[in-house]
Amino acid sequence: ALPGAAAALESPDTAPAGKPAAVIAREVARRRTFGIISHPDAGKTTLTEKLLLFSGAIQLAGTVKGRKSGRHATSDWMDIEKQRGISVASSVMQFEFREHVINLLDTPGHQDFSEDTYRVLTAVDSALMVIDAAKGVEEQTIKLLDVCRMRDTPIVTFMNKLDRETRDPLELLDEVESVLKIECAPVTWPIGMGKNFRGVYHLLKDEIMLFKAGEEKADGAFEIVKGIDNPKLAEMFPLEIEQLKMEVELVHGASHVFDLERFLSGVQTPVFFGSAINNFGVREILSALVDWAPAPRERDATVRAVEPTEPKFSGFVFKIQANMDPAHRDRIAFLRVCSGRFEKGMKVKHLRLGREVKLSSVVTFMASSREQVEEAYAGDIIGLPNHGNMQIGDSFSEGEMLTFTGIPYFAPDLFRTVRIRNPLKVKQLHKGLQQLGEEGAVQVFKPVLGSDLILGAVGVLQFEVVASRLLNEYGVDAVFESSSISSARWVSSDDKKALSDFENQLGHQVAYDAAGNLAFLATSGVNLRLTQERWPKLTFHATREHA
Numbered sequence: 001a002l003p004g005a006a007a008a009l010e011s012p013d014t015a016p017a018g019k020p021a022a023v024i025a026r027e028v029a030r031r032r033t034f035g036i037i038s039h040p041d042a043g044k045t046t047l048t049e050k051l052l053l054f055s056g057a058i059q060l061a062g063t064v065k066g067r068k069s070g071r072h073a074t075s076d077w078m079d080i081e082k083q084r085g086i087s088v089a090s091s092v093m094q095f096e097f098r099e100h101v102i103n104l105l106d107t108p109g110h111q112d113f114s115e116d117t118y119r120v121l122t123a124v125d126s127a128l129m130v131i132d133a134a135k136g137v138e139e140q141t142i143k144l145l146d147v148c149r150m151r152d153t154p155i156v157t158f159m160n161k162l163d164r165e166t167r168d169p170l171e172l173l174d175e176v177e178s179v180l181k182i183e184c185a186p187v188t189w190p191i192g193m194g195k196n197f198r199g200v201y202h203l204l205k206d207e208i209m210l211f212k213a214g215e216e217k218a219d220g221a222f223e224i225v226k227g228i229d230n231p232k233l234a235e236m237f238p239l240e241i242e243q244l245k246m247e248v249e250l251v252h253g254a255s256h257v258f259d260l261e262r263f264l265s266g267v268q269t270p271v272f273f274g275s276a277i278n279n280f281g282v283r284e285i286l287s288a289l290v291d292w293a294p295a296p297r298e299r300d301a302t303v304r305a306v307e308p309t310e311p312k313f314s315g316f317v318f319k320i321q322a323n324m325d326p327a328h329r330d331r332i333a334f335l336r337v338c339s340g341r342f343e344k345g346m347k348v349k350h351l352r353l354g355r356e357v358k359l360s361s362v363v364t365f366m367a368s369s370r371e372q373v374e375e376a377y378a379g380d381i382i383g384l385p386n387h388g389n390m391q392i393g394d395s396f397s398e399g400e401m402l403t404f405t406g407i408p409y410f411a412p413d414l415f416r417t418v419r420i421r422n423p424l425k426v427k428q429l430h431k432g433l434q435q436l437g438e439e440g441a442v443q444v445f446k447p448v449l450g451s452d453l454i455l456g457a458v459g460v461l462q463f464e465v466v467a468s469r470l471l472n473e474y475g476v477d478a479v480f481e482s483s484s485i486s487s488a489r490w491v492s493s494d495d496k497k498a499l500s501d502f503e504n505q506l507g508h509q510v511a512y513d514a515a516g517n518l519a520f521l522a523t524s525g526v527n528l529r530l531t532q533e534r535w536p537k538l539t540f541h542a543t544r545e546h547a
């Protein structure tokens with residue numbers, strides 16, 4: 001070897017300070033990024049709080065709780081949204097558990113904001129499904145699980161509120177299997193319920209964890225009794241233990257055995273029983289996430305798949321939140337890191353704009369401390385404040401043209417026409433709606449003919465939020481009027497001529513959305529069907545992916 005080369009290797013500048021590739025691989029392997037899906041009131045907030053207890057971030061617990069009333073009324077929601085400004089950390093919570101870095105992504109509970117939830121779910125690697133065991137599978141859970149299924153996201157299931165009278169556990173599993181079309185593999189099994197809830201039996205470990213109400217300890221150290229045949233149990237609660245033995249026999253015969261591969265491919269869910277409010281069974285869920293849920297995996301970036309362990313940084317924006325700080329008009333884009341190592345101050349390419357940006361003031365979401373992020377790896381979420389023209393779905397990378405896919409937009413069901421009282425404010429209106437459209441707060445359609453803008457939403461609360469934000473942030477007093485539009489479809493075709501004919505002939509019903517995609521605004525189901533028949537060269541899409 002050349003002597004010079006050896007010397008260079010030893011110089012402090014170039015000597016590999018722990019080989020970067022090995023560091024990245026190790027950091028990726030210990031990351032778990034998940035979201036909680038549930039119907040409102042199943043216990044998501046409570047469970048989130050308990051999960052945070054494990055991270056030692058107890059001061060945040062109140063913040064989580066404070067958000068709850070928001071789902072009942074808009075005015076409440078607005079206040080709550082303002083309060084939320086206090087805590088960046090409430091949207092993404094990062095904490096450590098057993099040497100692992102856990103990123104928990106919050107999803108809005110109210111179904112009117114379900115679009116936001118769908119997009120958050122594109123940024124997770126697994127999901128925790130919380131079910132109120134007294135109620136079973138509820139409407140919102142069905143929808144959210146459908147979204148998870150689009151990417152075969154692995155699901156861990158938590159049956160909550162066993163300290164209350166619940167439905168029969170076998171029946172619950174049956175319902176999950178038949179309604180949600182996912183195999184259940186019970187991992188723990190409840191012993192009694194309500195006043196007679198004694199604990200859970202761990203089917204894989206053959207041990208019983210005894211229930212104690214109101215256990216708030218972060219270590220969740222409940223008493224464990226080894227072996228279902230342990231005579232101690234028969235002494236403590238003879239009736240329930242008899243029942244348990246019968247049920248366990250049934251369960252072994254009738255349900256699925258946990259299979260890691262089936263879980264990872266999204267066809268099977270391990271099921272745990274417990275009580276979030278009593279912190280009972282919470283640690284078991286965390287363990288399942290650490291032991292079984294996947295670390296970040298490769299992601300489709302259109303030109304190729306990107307491995308999380310690649311040395312170069314890449315990621316995409318899945319959510320934009322405005323007014324994190326009520327005192328300033330600011331926006332934070334939440335970016336999921338997909339590969340490489342993010343370092344504070346690094347320059348990355350904003351691919352849609354073809355521009356380099358320096359990521360200097362970036363926030364991280366450590367639940368226990370709100371520090372400026374120094375580094376991040378695949379699976380982590382970083383917050384980019386005020387980088388101007390960001391849209392949901394934007395990709396960032398160190399140079400290469402990657403476009404991450406999979407951020408869904410759903411054709412809205414509700415429409416409003418916007419007018420303003422003061423015509424001098426029309427510029428502000430357009431600017432405001434453009435930004436709110438890019439944020440995904442509402443979908444904005446600009447018809448090719450006519451001056452009115454059409455707003456589309458999935459939930460009616462979205463309109464109220466937009467009206468209030470237009471007033472407060474852009475000084476625009478807008479009036480929303482009912483619209484003759486009943487549905488929207490994005491339109492595409494390889495035939496450019498057909499597209500422009502379509503635009504020319506149906507100008508009042510053809511519009512561009514905030515991202516510049518062509519859409520057809522139908523006045524009725526019949527109108528939509530006839531139009532589709534008349535324009536066979538065009539394809540009409542009920543969803544679109546950000547591109």
Ligand code: GDP
Binds near residue numbers: 044045047068274
């Ligand atoms: P979210 O709407 O899914 O966030 O649900 P919350 O966490 O706000 O819980 C809804 C209600 O259920 C609250 O009154 C909680 O105190 C209650 N709750 C949550 N977990 C439990 C539990 O394990 N047992 C009982 N009895 N109540 C619970």
